[in-house]
Amino acid sequence: MDLSRFNLITIATPLVLGAGVLLVMLVDLLSGRANRRPAQLAALAVVLAAAAVCLATWNTGGVSFFGQVSGDGFASFFNLIFLAVAFLVILAGPAYLERNAIHFGEYYSLVLVSVMGMAFMAAGTNLLVIFLGLETMSLALYVLAGFNPARQSSNEASLKYLLLGSFATGFLVFGIALVYGQIGSTDLARFSAYLAGAGDPFAGYMGAGVALLLIGLTFKMAVVPFHFWSPDVYDGAPTVVSAFMSAAPKAAAFAAALRIFYAPAESLGLPWERILWILAALTMTVGNLSALNQASIKRMLAYSSVAHAGYLLLGILAGNELGAAGILFYLASYVFMNVGAFTVAWMVNRRGEGRYDLGDFAQLGFRRPLLAAMMSVFMLGLIGIPPLAGFFGKLYVFTAAVQAGYVWLVVIAVLNSAVSVFYYLRVMVIMYMRENEALKDVDRIPATFAAVAACALMVILLGLIPGSVLDVARAAVASMP
Amino acid sequence: MEHEAATAAHSSLLWLIPAFPFLGMLINGLMRRRMPEKAAGILASAAMLGAFLVSLLVFLDLRALPHHGRALTQTIYTWFAVGDFHVDVSFLADPLSAVMILVVSGVGFLIHVYSIGYMKGDPGAVRYFTYLNLFAFFMLTLVLADNYLLMFVGWEGVGLCSYLLIGFWYTDYEKALAGNKAFIVNRIGDFGFILGILLMFATFGSVEYGTVFDRAAGFPYGSAVITAITLLLFLGATGKSAQLPLYVWLPDAMAGPTPVSALIHAATMVTAGVYMVARSNLLYSLAPVSLTVVAAVGAFTALFAATIGLTQFDIKKVLAYSTVSQLGYMFLGCGVAAFGAGIFHLMTHAFFKALLFLGSGSVIHAMDHYFHHAGIKSNAQDMRYMGGLRKHLPSTYWTMLVGCLAIAGIPGLSGFFSKDEILWKTFASGNYGLWIIAVITSGLTAFYMFRLLYMTFHGDFRSAKGHDHPHESPRVMTVPLMILAGLSVVGGWVGIPHVLGGGNQFEMWLEPVFERGQEIAALAHAGEHGGATELLTMLFVTLVGLSGIGLAYLFYLRQPKLPEKVAAGAGPLYGLVYNKYYVDEIYDAGVVQPLKATSNHFLWRFFDVKIVDGLVNGTARVMTEFGTGVRKIQTGQVQNYALAFAVGVVVIILAFVL
């Protein structure tokens, strides 16, 4: 057997994560039930090690394992995003878990397993690998969503996520089966070659196959009308988990979508454009309108993340290099804004886990000015106020769509951004202008605060050097086989 | 034809201009717990002074350059690049931005100094100066940017600061709402602005001024895409510069501290729209439709806001509507391709309107203290409780008198030259209808400004109680007033038209920026051959202004009893005086009352409050309601979700297969 076909460099990052999962479980086992600190530290060490490996092997892998995976810059870029999110939620998590008396070591291993799945989604060049990565990620997320078994809403969230998730998986694999039936392979290179060569790309099983593939991925992105799970799940899940779920899996879904659809984008033709156009418009509009009148910050952020999926779809639809690189940049900034916002949300929650009320933010601007300022950075970033990172994400993706000729869709997107101001701004109004209410003070948790500060710094930093980051993203897109 | 970028010299000074206020903001912001209030004020003012001095240096550098080579650039770093599309964080000082930075930093400095007195004793003073400096930073970035994207950063930043400053007294819920409204209405405008930039990029492949204008010059006159770009940009301008229909936020924005109104809502931020249109003069000149829209919106806003100004009793509201109206003039100037005239008026308006706002602040300050000491619960901004303040606030009175004369267009003062320039260019370009509207507005302006002056400073003090009376503000507040009064007088002398023997240096100074646009619009020298016609229209407009003042005098100053006294004492004169009074009555019944009634009941109470305000609030409410409906599809039943999923699957498969 020719061992050179198994280039381990291509999967070095997920490999480190897989080994890390075992390590974290072992550490947790050895350190006893009362003390979870060693498990957390081990998990942080694993994430840092994986990040180091990711940087060291940046764009050096190439295609390997018989064309199953590609360790290119694209995979590296996404791995870094996933690892950053994992690092933040592992760093910030313990305070939340302890507050809710659910500080189990499994939290850390599940987060790592899930990230490993995402890494395979980003690296996969075969539908089989992408499917397995997606399922690895999802199974860990189902458990994480129900991580607080004592709370009904957490259990409900995980049940809904599981039922709808496996329902969607059924459609996804059916789609893969149909694609396989048409071309006799699940290899993505063959897939693109077939689409480019076919007179009618959607003849035979291919039409339904591509449709179901798209649906399976848009489910994970939370695109209307496949988004219904996301508000309920983000709302019911423990908030540290919501922070993780709203950021990393969405990025992974877009990574997989780009892997599958970026290369053949030009040969997909009119039905593809029409469907994506409608899905994008629907997604941002429904997400934004639903977010307008939410009393709970968690639900508000959940719907807002639906809207962001809509903006991101513009990049897929544009199908050009700027669109793809724009998605990478957008996600890199978006994960920090969302993780930061969700984390601040549970930090200031003063009415107990059952009630996430926007009123909790009252007077935050004067009691904890720095925390409020960082929350403002996240809100303004999500609106897309320059020079914060969120602005450039939108700018790139929208510009790409204009270049591709989707001017009216961009008009709708910009209009939607204007609508989103209403609800993001409400948080700021409450923080700085709502009358004093008799609320407990916000706890001072250094590690969590550090995580939030890191998010805020990234949002600002990415806005100051958007050009260099975009260059990296473009190189990453170009490195895809 | 020379092109700016080709001849632009490098300057390493430019970054200092926004850096000074940024540094002030940083120090005040980080040290706000430990910072004594007074030190914060002095630091913030010093930062502005620094910015002003550097601006002055830059101005002198520019003057030393040859007429057509007057442009200095400084690139800080490349922001991002996509293919051949790159955007730098880069500053440009040309004659236009030089005027802007001088006005912003100069007037801004005076207002910062004034604020030291005005905010004395306010627990949030350090926060106030932090925001004020941050505002100055963004405003200077806006006018110094050498591309539309960086301009947009400043544009959004000043909006954010104005929002923070309007809602400064956050404990007041209504004020918080006003701040909110300002931000939201501005976002509607920004929606147009960002679309304009995107479309500009798609069309020209750049957002850098020089490149955009060069490439646009190759487009045909009246090109549809340029019309679309300019109209979208103008939508942004109507939001920021409070024009119809997006002006609603400005009167509400008066909830903020008065120096903020002077700085942001009179002298600087609200003029950003005018600056942007003037900066894009080449694009607008290529789009005659857009120019017409700009001119018409400007003229109608000017008239509309002026009529509402007639009926207001809140001293700051009068000034707010007056600002909207004056901004209308500036857009009218730009709309008839007299960009230089628009910028000229922008500058003089910054002087006299800042003066008037600061003066009103001084009045409010005095009234507030008086009410406080006398134990009266009353509205310190309502002119009906004022009167006779001339005796007690002499410095404020005399400086405000100068401001009123300047805005009324009394010959020799700054407002006269700039307003006349706009009116004459409007007339010369053949827009007689707009000219008539502008002239009427001019009369109304004189009327309501002197109404304000008489109601506030003349007659008897209407809140008198015992021997106590309001006191003049401290010198830290009155000295900036005097300097601004001086500027309101002499500020127009740089632009004395040729027909009056002046050299119109201001227009000459701006010529390199505007000549390409004006050549296309074929109006470059329309105003120069006016001769007798120009003098005649000038005289006419002056008379209209004077009669406005006269009417105000008759209605608000001369007591109704006066005619009777005269009649009793001097029989032969009785008829004459009586008749004059009779004329007043005719005016009153036939002109002023119906006008006031219309503007009060229709324009203000109905159109302004119900329609436009209602539209803004209504949109928010309707969307919220709609959102409440939309979110109801999220039933919580997992099988409904699965059903929606399945329906989606069927639809999408059908779309692909069929």
Next chain:
Amino acid sequence: MIISLNHYLVLAALLFSIGVAGVLTRRNAIIIFASIELMMNAVNLAFVAFARHWGDVGGQIFVFFIIAVAAAEVAVGLAIIVVLFRHRETVNIDKVNLLKW
């Protein structure tokens, strides 16, 4: 009669649709879960048929992975349903609507 590829595919599609119908109409969470399993197995059938059609083992390998994934889903799913039952003493999916709007 010769049993062709299309026969297998029609059967797979029918099974899949029955699964979907089960998910949409049944109220018992466990039955819904079983219906999802049915969908998976319908896909397995299609894969095997296609693999035979192409003379390629790739499709059959895929089936093994689907079976493994489905088993993992069942493990997680049943655990969640057990917790559900502990909370509410029912597995009726209609009653699970705490989170909405």
